[in-house]
Amino acid sequence: MFRVRCRARRKNRIRRHRVKISAVRTHILEAALSQPFAYSRAWYASRTAMLVEIETDSGLTGWGECYGPARMTAPVVDAMSRWLLGQNPLHTDRLWQQIYADLRDHGQKGLVVEALSGIDIALWGIKGKHFGVPVYDLFGGPLRTSVHAYATGLYRRKRGNPLDYLSQEAAGYVRDGFHAVKLKVGFGVADDVRAAQAVREAIGPDVGLMIDANHAYDTVAAIELGRRVAGLDIGWFEEPVLPEDLAAYRAVKAALPMPIAGGECEFTRLGFRDMFATRALDVVQPDICAAGGIGECKKIADMAATFGIRYNPHVWGTGIGIAASLQLMATLPTHTPTSLAPLDPVLELDQTEHPIRQAILKTPLTHVSGVVAIPDGPGLGIEIDRDALEAFRVRPSA
Numbered sequence: 001m002f003r004v005r006c007r008a009r010r011k012n013r014i015r016r017h018r019v020k021i022s023a024v025r026t027h028i029l030e031a032a033l034s035q036p037f038a039y040s041r042a043w044y045a046s047r048t049a050m051l052v053e054i055e056t057d058s059g060l061t062g063w064g065e066c067y068g069p070a071r072m073t074a075p076v077v078d079a080m081s082r083w084l085l086g087q088n089p090l091h092t093d094r095l096w097q098q099i100y101a102d103l104r105d106h107g108q109k110g111l112v113v114e115a116l117s118g119i120d121i122a123l124w125g126i127k128g129k130h131f132g133v134p135v136y137d138l139f140g141g142p143l144r145t146s147v148h149a150y151a152t153g154l155y156r157r158k159r160g161n162p163l164d165y166l167s168q169e170a171a172g173y174v175r176d177g178f179h180a181v182k183l184k185v186g187f188g189v190a191d192d193v194r195a196a197q198a199v200r201e202a203i204g205p206d207v208g209l210m211i212d213a214n215h216a217y218d219t220v221a222a223i224e225l226g227r228r229v230a231g232l233d234i235g236w237f238e239e240p241v242l243p244e245d246l247a248a249y250r251a252v253k254a255a256l257p258m259p260i261a262g263g264e265c266e267f268t269r270l271g272f273r274d275m276f277a278t279r280a281l282d283v284v285q286p287d288i289c290a291a292g293g294i295g296e297c298k299k300i301a302d303m304a305a306t307f308g309i310r311y312n313p314h315v316w317g318t319g320i321g322i323a324a325s326l327q328l329m330a331t332l333p334t335h336t337p338t339s340l341a342p343l344d345p346v347l348e349l350d351q352t353e354h355p356i357r358q359a360i361l362k363t364p365l366t367h368v369s370g371v372v373a374i375p376d377g378p379g380l381g382i383e384i385d386r387d388a389l390e391a392f393r394v395r396p397s398a
C-alpha cells in the first residue's frame with residue numbers, strides 16, 4: 001500500500017514537471033548610431049540584436065540572444081523550432097545535443113551554433129523560472145554576488161585626433177570607477193603604439209590596460225606590436241592573429257611577455273579543445289551568445305579551469321547577453337584558486353553606443369564604480385520591456 005502511494009506521488013511529481021515548449025519567436029532589432037565608430041576591420045553605423053523568445057504551455061517565457069548577423073541567425077533559429085515545439089524546455093542538454101548532432105555535418109561553428117546559443121540561453125532562463133531560482137543555482141550555486149567590469153571602448157571615430165579623443169575617453173572610464181580599459185588596436189603598428197602610450201598616460205599606472213586587434217594582424221606584425229608596447233603593462237593582448245591559426249597564437253604567445261587572449265570566434269567545447277590542449281593562449285573569451293549558450297559555456301569553462309587557462313567572457317550584446325554571462329560568471333572558479341587574494345574573472349562591459357542594450361530591460365544592468373551586481377531573480381534575473389522591442393524592431397520588407 002505504502003509503495004503504491006509512493007509510486008502515485010512520484011508519478012504526480014513527474015506529471016507536474018511535464019511542461020512543453022509552445023512557441024519559438026525571433027526578434028530582429030536595429031538602431032542607428034549618433035556617430036559611426038571603427039575597430040580594426042570595419043566601421044559600425046548601427047547596432048543590431050537578435051533575440052530569441054521561447055514560450056511554454058505553463059505560461060513561462062525565456063529570452064535568449066544570438067551573437068552574429070541578426071538577419072542570418074533569425075532564420076536559423078526559426079528553422080530549429082521544429083526540434084523544440086512540444087518538447088520539454090527543462091531538457092536543455094538533451095535538446096542541445098540533439099540539434100547539434102542533427103546538424104553536425106553542416107554547422108559545427110558559426111551561424112548554427114550561434115542560433116543554438118540563443119535557444120539554450122532562453123531554455124536555461126525558463127528552467128530557472130520553473131524552479132524559482134537563478135540559473136547559477138542550477139549550476140551548483142554562486143561563488144560571488146558581483147563582478148568587476150572592465151570598459152570596452154576606445155574605438156576610432158571619423159573626426160578628431162585619435163590621441164586626444166582616446167585619452168579623454170579613457171580618463172572618463174577611470175572617473176567612472178573602472179579598474180581596467182580595453183583599447184582597440186590593429187590600425188598599423190606605429191599608430192597602435194602611439195595610441196597605447198596616450199591611453200596609458202591618461203589612465204595612470206594603477207588602471208589595467210588591455211589591447212585588442214580583432215585578428216587584424218599576422219604573426220610578424222602582432223609580435224612587433226607586442227614588443228613595442230610591452231613596457232606599458234598590458235593586461236592582455238586580445239585576438240592578435242587569425243582565430244583559425246592556433247600555430248600563430250602559439251608563436252605570438254612564445255614571443256611576447258604579456259598574456260595572450262582570444263576565443264570570441266570559437267565555438268563549442270570541441271572547438272576549444274585544441275586551443276586548450278596546445279595551450280595556444282592564456283585567457284579564453286567565449287561569447288555565451290555564440291559559443292553554444294549557457295550549458296556549453298559552462299562545459300568550456302570547466303575545461304579551461306582544468307587546463308589552467310583563465311576564462312573571461314566576451315560580451316558584446318544586449319542586457320540578455322550580459323545577464324546570461326553574469327549567471328555563468330557567478331559559478332566560475334577564481335583564476336588563482338589557492339591564493340588568499342583570489343583573482344576573479346572580469347566582465348567585459350561594452351561602453352560604446354548601443355541604444356538597444358539596456359532599453360530592452362525593465363531594470364538596466366549597469367555598473368557602480370566598475371562593479372556589476374549579479375541578478376538574483378529567477379532564471380536570468382531580468383525582465384524584458386516589450387515596448388522597447390517594438391521601438392527597435394526591423395520590419396520585414398514588403
Ligand code: CA
Pocket residue numbers: 212214238239264314
Ligand atoms: Ca574582442
